[in-house]
Amino acid sequence: MRITNTMMINNSLANIAVNKNQLSTLDTQMSTKKKINRPSEDPIIAIRALRLRSSLNEVTQYLEKNIPDANSWMKVIQGALEEGENVVSDLYKNCNQGATDSYSTEQRATLADDLQNLKETYYDQGNVDYAGRYVFSGYRTDSRLTFASEAEADNYSYSITQGLTADNFDTKYVYSNPVDVTDLESYINSTAAIPDVDRAEVYRMRLAYSDTDSNTIPVLQYQKTDASGKLVTDADGNPVMVNVADKYPIKSTTDDNAIPGDDEILYNANTGELIFGKNAYLETRNQKNLNVTYSKTNFDKGDVKPEHYLFYVRTYRQRCKGTCR
Incomplete structure (x- = not known):
């Protein structure tokens, strides 16, 4: 192959140009302290640099x-x-x-x-x-x-579903034939015998709040189980719930010393208690997925907001006095 002077000159010029480009690249890297200045110079390094950044x-x-x-x-x-x-x-x-x-x-x-x-x-x-x-x-x-003010507390009404276990049940004493201690003189002056105060033990379950809504009877329910004790669900996998009130009616009371019948449950909204009769208690206490749903409107400043509890707040709505903003 014949190599001409022109070919030698062109190769030399090309090599000089490559060296100049490399020198320019190195000079730019040294002055900018960057490996590349444009992604097009080295796409792989550009991607790595972006990840590192x-x-x-x-x-x-x-x-x-x-x-x-x-x-x-x-x-x-x-x-x-x-x-x-x-x-x-x-x-x-x-x-x-x-x-x-x-x-x-x-x-x-x-x-x-x-x-x-x-x-x-x-x-x-x-x-x-x-x-x-x-x-x-x-x-x-x-x-x-907690609620910061009475105004804030007064704006909300909650429907609360509270999960329960056997640990939520306890007992308390109630009294009948009480003596009026403010009028002891009448007993002293009377020839009649002072009546004996009777004491009875009842089963109760305390709700998370007192002063609940008395116009709404709580719904107490548990998940149904089959003969083997397995929880029952419907075709969609939803739990089949049993309403306790279908067998043991829940009645409202304001008497702190009320005694329920064996087959009934008393609801005291003032104290936030459900008082169980003997049979109702024995059948309900160990049921699976037991819960009670009740309503509360009368909140005060400093009361804990229900949404921060462990039990689930199903719904709540704002009750506006005057103009809602």
Whole structure:
């Protein structure tokens, strides 16, 4: 093959151009301290650089913002828990003091006021926030644990479904033939015998709230089981529920000392209690997936909002007085 001078010159010029380009690239890298300046120079390196940049941004955010933010968040929680522990300790001390026989009625009334104040202080710890987010409100960080004012509390009505277990049942004593202690003189002056006070033990289940709606009877139900004890579901896989009131009627009462029949349940909206007759209690207490649904409208300032409880708040609606905004 014949190699001409022109070919040699062209090859030399091409090599010089390549070297100049490489020199320019290296000079640019040295001055800019960057491997590439345009993605087109090396697409693979460009993709790797973008991934590294994203990872670096995440690490920087964790280091400079997330970790300090989490530390501050934990300090707020720790402070609130420590204060709550101190409040519980004070509650315990006051209760022990109130149980002392030497305390007068006035002193016990003062202790009762102190207990109420300590209760409010305890719930206030549940409303602590960090950077505008309430730390004890679960994922509802924009909502206080308790109602902030009477106006706010008065705007809502809840229908609450509360899950139950056998641990939710206990017993209490009720009394009949009570003596009116405000009119003891009439008993002294009377020749009739002072009636004996009868005491009876009843089974009860306390709702999460007192002063519930008396015009709505609670719905108490549990999931049906077959002969082998297996939970029953319908064709769609939904639980088949049994309404307790179909067998044991639930009746409303305002008498704190009312005694239910063996086959009935009494509902005291004032105290937030269901009082069970013997048969109703024995059949209901160990049922699976037991729950009660009831309504409550009369909330007060400082009451815990139902949506922050472990049980499920099915619905709630705003009741507006005047103009709703």
